Amino acid sequence: xxxxxxxxxxVYVARQIPPEGLKILRESGQVxxxxxxxxxxxxxxxELLQKVRGVDGxxxxxxxxxxxxxxxxxxxxxxxxxxxxxxxxxxxxxELKKRGIRVGYTPDxxxxxxxxxxxxxxxxxxxxxxxxxxxxxxxGWGTWRTLWLCGYELANSTVGILGLGRIGVAIAERLAPFxxxxxxxxxxAPRPELASAIxxxxxxxxxxxxxxxxxxxxxxxxxxxxxICNKDLFSKMKNTSIFINTSRxxxxxxxxxYEALSTGQIAAAGLDVTVPEPLPTSHPLFTQKNxxxxxxxxxxxxxxxxxxxxxxxxxxLLGLRGEPMxxxxxx
Ligand code: DGY
Numbered sequence: 001x002x003x004x005x006x007x008x009x010x011v012y013v014a015r016q017i018p019p020e021g022l023k024i025l026r027e028s029g030q031v032x033x034x035x036x037x038x039x040x041x042x043x044x045x046x047e048l049l050q051k052v053r054g055v056d057g058x059x060x061x062x063x064x065x066x067x068x069x070x071x072x073x074x075x076x077x078x079x080x081x082x083x084x085x086x087x088x089x090x091x092x093x094x095e096l097k098k099r100g101i102r103v104g105y106t107p108d109x110x111x112x113x114x115x116x117x118x119x120x121x122x123x124x125x126x127x128x129x130x131x132x133x134x135x136x137x138x139x140g141w142g143t144w145r146t147l148w149l150c151g152y153e154l155a156n157s158t159v160g161i162l163g164l165g166r167i168g169v170a171i172a173e174r175l176a177p178f179x180x181x182x183x184x185x186x187x188x189a190p191r192p193e194l195a196s197a198i199x200x201x202x203x204x205x206x207x208x209x210x211x212x213x214x215x216x217x218x219x220x221x222x223x224x225x226x227x228i229c230n231k232d233l234f235s236k237m238k239n240t241s242i243f244i245n246t247s248r249x250x251x252x253x254x255x256x257x258y259e260a261l262s263t264g265q266i267a268a269a270g271l272d273v274t275v276p277e278p279l280p281t282s283h284p285l286f287t288q289k290n291x292x293x294x295x296x297x298x299x300x301x302x303x304x305x306x307x308x309x310x311x312x313x314x315x316x317l318l319g320l321r322g323e324p325m326x327x328x329x330x331x
Contacts, residue, residue, distance in 0.1 A: 008032045009056035009320050010077075014043045014064050017084055018302075021059075021309030028317050031057065049073040057316050061085060067092045071099055080319030084312035086110055086299075088329060089221040089248055097331040104315025104325040106308040108166065113304035115170035117272065117297065118246045122175075122214060125270035125292045126242045127151040152213065152240060152267060154178035160212030161185040162205075162228070163219020163247065164194050171216055172198035184211055188224070209236035214244065221248035229253065234260035242268050246298045249275035254285060261288045272298045 011033040013025070025033055034051060036043035042063040043051070052058055052074040060066065062085045071078065071092075081096060082104040096103055124130060128151045135141055135149065157180055161168040164185040172183050176198065183200035185191075190202040205228070208215065215237065219225050229245070230253040237243070243266055245252055254275060260266045268290040274283075277296055285291050299305065315325040 010034075010054065011057040011059065011316065011320075012036075012048075012051045012055045014048060014051075014058065014060040015039060015084070017059070017061070017312065018306045018309040020306040021084070021311075021313035024310055024313040024317070025059075028313075030317055031320065052078070056080070057082070057320050059084065059312055059316050060090075062087055062090050065090055066096070068095045071095050071101070080104070080316055082312045082316035082319065082325075084308050087220065087248060089250065093329070093331055102319045102325070103329040103331060104312065104319055105327055105329055106311045106315075107327055109307040109311055110299040110304045111166045111170045113301045114167050114246060114298040115174055117294075117300075118167075118171050118216060118218075118244060119174045121246065121270040121272060121292065121294060122216065122242065122244050123154075125244065125268045125290075126153070126214070128268075128290075130292055131289055152242060154180055154214070156181045157213035158182045158184060158211050160203075160208040160215045161200065162208060162215065162217045162251075163187055163225070164191050164200065165218060165220075166194075167246075168216070168218035169194050169198055171218065172200060175214075182211075184208060187219070205233065206236055209233045210238075212241055213238065214242045217243075217245040217247050217251055219247055219251060221250045225251050227251065227253040229257070231256040231259070234265050237266050239264055240267050242266070242270070244270045246272040249273040249277065254283075258284050258288070261285075261290055268292070270294075272296055 009031050011031045013033050013035045016037050016039045025031060054075055054077050056077050057080040059082045066081060078101055080102050084106055086105060086107045088105055128149050132149050154175060159175055159180050164187050183198050184203045185200045186203055186205050186208045228251055234256055257269060261269055270292040272294045273296055311326060315327060318325045
């Protein structure tokens with residue numbers, strides 16, 4: 001959609017985002033924008049590099065790598081980048097900072113949806129729901145059996161959170177009514193304010209691995225957290241424990257996870273995120289019955305995706321006006 005308009009700031013929207021955000025941009029009268037008019041295929045890199053040339057603002061999602069090459073292609077007009085995501089590992093913050101480009105993102109509005117999905121994935125994994133429905137419809141359902149399809153329950157368990165932020169707290173709040181015995185967490189440093197809301201104890205990464213019956217990864221992907229979930233961690237976990245990741249695939253060493261799952265080092269894993277995405281259907285993790293893999297849908301509710309879209313649009317418009325964004329990353 002090419003808007004032929006005067007000298008309004010030019011914006012490229014690198015994805016057909018949900019309607020609320022597009023409506024805000026259209027009705028603002030503040031920008032002329034061009035849109036990659038598909039949600040099914042990301043804009044090809046080559047096309048993106050061309051389309052950003054000379055723009056004042058760019059709105060993207062997590063499939064666009066925003067690095068030096070792209071920022072150079074955009075040139076010095078680019079003042080604002082708005083990503084429709086809470087994660088920002090696809091952005092080279094250093095390069096953005098160097099160029100004085102302001103960055104908006106979409107925390108908070110997706111916390112409830114992500115926490116809900118994490119609980120759903122945790123229960124699906126621990127109570128073996130995918131295996132169970134498969135057995136029911138493919139003839140595996142014989143007589144009622146005493147230990148068939150048994151899993152692990154939350155009651156009396158210890159739940160560990162790797163990376164305690166808004167989402168980790170929201171997950172713990174939802175799990176508490178399942179009679180969890182204890183919440184523990186680890187992070188770069190204790191986060192007493194967040195932790196006190198859910199009565200969680202700060203422990204080392206090793207302690208987290210050793211004590212958790214359920215280990216939920218909720219941290220951002222950074223150089224410090226890259227593949228933090230590896231052989232070392234899995235080898236310290238109980239063989240009855242469940243590993244859940246709804247953050248980023250890059251925090252996990254997938255070969256090590258496969259090893260841990262296939263040797264019974266841990267009981268099961270539920271993943272909403274992988275490397276790469278999509279995970280090739282031939283990937284060994286898909287062969288493991290005790291591994292539930294979802295296609296990165298944690299924030300995928302209509303309400304949340306529209307809220308993310310609207311927030312991304314508003315961040316962009318505010319940034320272009322030189323005003324504080326609703327949610328701006330400190331660079
Ligand atoms: C994000 O926002 O970073 C999620 O991964 C998608 O909602």
